[in-house]
Amino acid sequence: MDALRVVRPQGGDAPRVNAFFLSLYRQPAAEFADLRGAEHTAQIRAEEREKREDAFRAGTLPAMFCSPTMELGVDISDLNVVHLRNVPPTPANYAQRSGRAGRSGQPALVMTYATTGNNHDQYFFRRPGLMVGGSVSTPRIELGNEALVRSHVHALWLSETGQKLPPSVAELLDMTGDEPTLALLSDLLTPFQDEGVGRRTLERARQLIADLGVDLNGTGWYSDEWLAYTVRQAPREFDRACDRWRDLYRSALSQLHLNNAVLADAGKRHLQEQARRLHAEANTQLGLLRSPDGERSDFYTYRYLASEGFLPGYNFARLPLSAYIPGRRNAKGKNDSYLSRPRFLALSEFGPNAIVYHNGAKYEAHKVIVPARGETSELPTVSAQRCEACGYLHHGADAAARDVCENCGAPLAPPRPNLFRMTSVATRRRERIGSDEEERRRVGFEVKSGLRFATRGGTTDRVQAEAAAQTGPLLHLTYGDGATLWRINYGWRNRENPHELGFLFDPETSQWLSAVGYERKVKAAGGRGVPVQRVIPYVEDTRNVLLVEPRVSLDAAGMATLMSALKNAIQLTYQLEDSELAAELLPDSAAPRQILLYEASEGGAGVLGDLVFRSGALGEVARAALGLLHFDPVSGADLNHAPHATERCVAACYDCLMTYGNQGFHALLDRFLVRELLLELRGAQPSVQGGGDTHLGDLLAACGSDLEREWLHFLHEGGRRLPSHAQLLVPDHYARPDFAYAEQAALVFIDGPHHDGPGQSARDARVREDLELAGYTVISFNYDRSTWPAQLARYAFVFGEG
Numbered sequence: 001m002d003a004l005r006v007v008r009p010q011g012g013d014a015p016r017v018n019a020f021f022l023s024l025y026r027q028p029a030a031e032f033a034d035l036r037g038a039e040h041t042a043q044i045r046a047e048e049r050e051k052r053e054d055a056f057r058a059g060t061l062p063a064m065f066c067s068p069t070m071e072l073g074v075d076i077s078d079l080n081v082v083h084l085r086n087v088p089p090t091p092a093n094y095a096q097r098s099g100r101a102g103r104s105g106q107p108a109l110v111m112t113y114a115t116t117g118n119n120h121d122q123y124f125f126r127r128p129g130l131m132v133g134g135s136v137s138t139p140r141i142e143l144g145n146e147a148l149v150r151s152h153v154h155a156l157w158l159s160e161t162g163q164k165l166p167p168s169v170a171e172l173l174d175m176t177g178d179e180p181t182l183a184l185l186s187d188l189l190t191p192f193q194d195e196g197v198g199r200r201t202l203e204r205a206r207q208l209i210a211d212l213g214v215d216l217n218g219t220g221w222y223s224d225e226w227l228a229y230t231v232r233q234a235p236r237e238f239d240r241a242c243d244r245w246r247d248l249y250r251s252a253l254s255q256l257h258l259n260n261a262v263l264a265d266a267g268k269r270h271l272q273e274q275a276r277r278l279h280a281e282a283n284t285q286l287g288l289l290r291s292p293d294g295e296r297s298d299f300y301t302y303r304y305l306a307s308e309g310f311l312p313g314y315n316f317a318r319l320p321l322s323a324y325i326p327g328r329r330n331a332k333g334k335n336d337s338y339l340s341r342p343r344f345l346a347l348s349e350f351g352p353n354a355i356v357y358h359n360g361a362k363y364e365a366h367k368v369i370v371p372a373r374g375e376t377s378e379l380p381t382v383s384a385q386r387c388e389a390c391g392y393l394h395h396g397a398d399a400a401a402r403d404v405c406e407n408c409g410a411p412l413a414p415p416r417p418n419l420f421r422m423t424s425v426a427t428r429r430r431e432r433i434g435s436d437e438e439e440r441r442r443v444g445f446e447v448k449s450g451l452r453f454a455t456r457g458g459t460t461d462r463v464q465a466e467a468a469a470q471t472g473p474l475l476h477l478t479y480g481d482g483a484t485l486w487r488i489n490y491g492w493r494n495r496e497n498p499h500e501l502g503f504l505f506d507p508e509t510s511q512w513l514s515a516v517g518y519e520r521k522v523k524a525a526g527g528r529g530v531p532v533q534r535v536i537p538y539v540e541d542t543r544n545v546l547l548v549e550p551r552v553s554l555d556a557a558g559m560a561t562l563m564s565a566l567k568n569a570i571q572l573t574y575q576l577e578d579s580e581l582a583a584e585l586l587p588d589s590a591a592p593r594q595i596l597l598y599e600a601s602e603g604g605a606g607v608l609g610d611l612v613f614r615s616g617a618l619g620e621v622a623r624a625a626l627g628l629l630h631f632d633p634v635s636g637a638d639l640n641h642a643p644h645a646t647e648r649c650v651a652a653c654y655d656c657l658m659t660y661g662n663q664g665f666h667a668l669l670d671r672f673l674v675r676e677l678l679l680e681l682r683g684a685q686p687s688v689q690g691g692g693d694t695h696l697g698d699l700l701a702a703c704g705s706d707l708e709r710e711w712l713h714f715l716h717e718g719g720r721r722l723p724s725h726a727q728l729l730v731p732d733h734y735a736r737p738d739f740a741y742a743e744q745a746a747l748v749f750i751d752g753p754h755h756d757g758p759g760q761s762a763r764d765a766r767v768r769e770d771l772e773l774a775g776y777t778v779i780s781f782n783y784d785r786s787t788w789p790a791q792l793a794r795y796a797f798v799f800g801e802g
């Protein structure tokens with residue numbers, strides 16, 4: 001019992017006093033007076049970080065709190081105590097981290113804290129031998145990951161252009177004038193668009209990929225056209241990668257201009273003080289963006305391009321969002337900085353009015369960094385439909401409202417028009433946090449995922465597999481390579497009206513509005529309209545995803561249990577940390593149908609594909625799960641509790657299913673709900689379905705007319721080559737041929753009778769001539785089927801010999 005927290009019972013004996021704490025508190029504070037500590041993380045500016053390292057080395061800073069950045073590189077020879085806040089993910093990390101102490105051969109003390117409620121920590125607490133020894137899995141990296149390979153192709157391309165990039169992104173862009181275009185400088189465009197550069201990059205990339213010794217052709221996304229396309233797109237992607245910087249810069253610039261105007265306007269004297277502060281803040285932001293401090297700054301060009309995913313990079317947040325943290329007053333903006341977080345985390349951590357802790361202080365994310373357009377800065381929004389039955393996403397520029405889900409066929413609600421893709425934010429210092437804010441923070445935001453499989457060459461990139469035992473099907477698995485994943489923030493979980501989604505935004509101040517703030521504004525307006533926007537923030541990324549749909553009946557409790565069992569067992573089998581694998585119930589936890597699993601880092605270790613494609617992998621995980629859930633993996637007998645524990649685990653405990661992160665599900669978890677399923681799964685081999693004709697199926701589905709479908713069947717039955725795309729929009733030509741062959745650069749038009757009209761045929765001729773001039777082979781078929789064989793023969797280099 002915790003003697004410190006026991007309330008003294010009325011009239012009873014005084015609780016036993018803990019002698020240790022008694023003497024601790026009686027010690028004069030003098031001994032602690034010098035006990036200072038400081039953070040050492042990637043979030044601290046490089047210059048400051050080095051200062052702290054020096055102070056720590058010299059002993060004037062007695063304690064340093066480090067993130068894994070300290071694991072590598074920094075060497076402090078007379079360090080003799082290391083305290084690990086958690087059990088490291090693998091013995092290799094343990095060796096690295098603990099090895100920071102005792103570098104000059106002196107004895108060293110290493111303490112490892114095993115957190116209550118953290119499965120990983122508790123597992124190793126009971127098995128300390130495995131924490132420091134045992135087999136170390138080879139670090140895994142998924143070489144067949146599209147984004148990873150693409151970034152390496154970009155790196156080759158950049159080196160072929162012969163451009164050494166300046167330290168600041170600002171030096172790449174046209175910065176002249178009051179409202180700079182921020183377009184790429186023409187000095188860069190010339191080498192970027194050089195044909196020789198493209199050709200040489202292609203050669204080197206082919207060679208590099210051949211040398212990898214990995215068959216990328218089996219990945220579903222890789223092909224020679226993919227490579228050619230990636231090289232061709234490199235200049236455009238480079239340009240796009242500069243966009244986050246541009247947004248931050250434009251926003252700071254507009255803040256500067258607006259407040260300049262206020263300062264110059266004597267009639268606005270009452271606003272001067274605020275304007276002076278915002279003006280100074282904008283100036284600092286511009287400075288941080290223009291002159292990054294050293295290679296470790298988030299805005300150092302190469303590092304920035306890596307974080308945007310354009311170049312390879314492994315050690316820091318990819319595709320981050322930034323939060324501007326104002327420096328302390330009097331310090332003349334010296335401490336101002338931008339914090340970066342991976343966008344999936346930033347959605348909540350930098351969410352509307354979220355509290356951000358940094359360097360020992362509290363900040364509130366009160367404002368959205370959005371470039372002003374004119375007087376106000378309305379947030380740009382998009383429209384999308386998320387299937388409430390399966391979580392599938394329907395969005396995109398040309399996505400008209402759909403009635404039914406593309407993935408599962410369930411009816412869809414009308415599109416939500418007010419989805420706002422989260423951008424970077426600005427914060428302000430907060431001294432105090434009220435108790436209702438504290439409560440709101442504790443329950444957090446209601447965040448749900450939506451996903452959409454990638455489309456390549458007209459085909460939906462997903463692999464379906466069925467894991468079955470003799471008794472029948474067990475799990476339906478759908479694996480998607482580089483699927484689009486949205487995380488959507490619907491609002492605070494404890495909001496008053498659960499049907500009211502999203503957050504109020506004030507386009508005049510770019511700030512989030514509380515309900516109270518909104519009322520105040522309405523009152524102040526005295527009946528006039530108040531500009532306000534209600535938006536639902538989301539972030540987007542691509543991930544390899546695995547959907548698990550049980551073929552046996554499981555209720556919400558069973559689904560929650562299966563999700564936790566699979567997640568914990570996969571982490572154990574592949575030595576992943578709790579934070580490296582995300583699991584979620586779709587469409588939501590109240591009525592779940594599927595379990596969505598994705599690796600938290602882009603690319604990741606390729607674990608999810610392994611489960612589908614490697615024979616035996618699923619069985620290994622099932623056996624690990626049984627062991628974890630206190631069942632004998634061979635007989636299935638109930639072992640009642642974990643080996644070290646004494647109390648019987650009735651339904652779930654922190655040794656099996658419960659973790660700190662799944663507290664919302666604790667009441668539902670029951671290891672017996674999934675025992676039979678896991679036992680059956682031990683021998684189940686996922687058999688991959690489909691293949692072969694799915695491409696034809698996808699093409700047929702994309703057809704705009706029966707004539708086109710007939711033409712496809714004619715082609716297929718004659719053994720000819722099928723098009724790579726259907727209904728592909730040709731960039732820059734506003735033409736949408738019925739079919740395209742990417743490799744042969746050929747476009748096919750299937751003309752129904754209405755193309756015979758005089759206006760239409762003249763238009764057709766003009767468009768097709770333009771396309772031919774642009775280098776495409778244009779092939780037209782008309783509705784007279786008897787002419788088709790001759791046309792196919794004439795273009796055998798496109799359609800194949802048949």
Ligand SMILES: [Zn+2]
Nearest residue numbers: 387390405408
């Ligand atoms: Zn659906």
Ligand SMILES: [Zn+2]
Nearest residue numbers: 649652653656
């Ligand atoms: Zn248990």
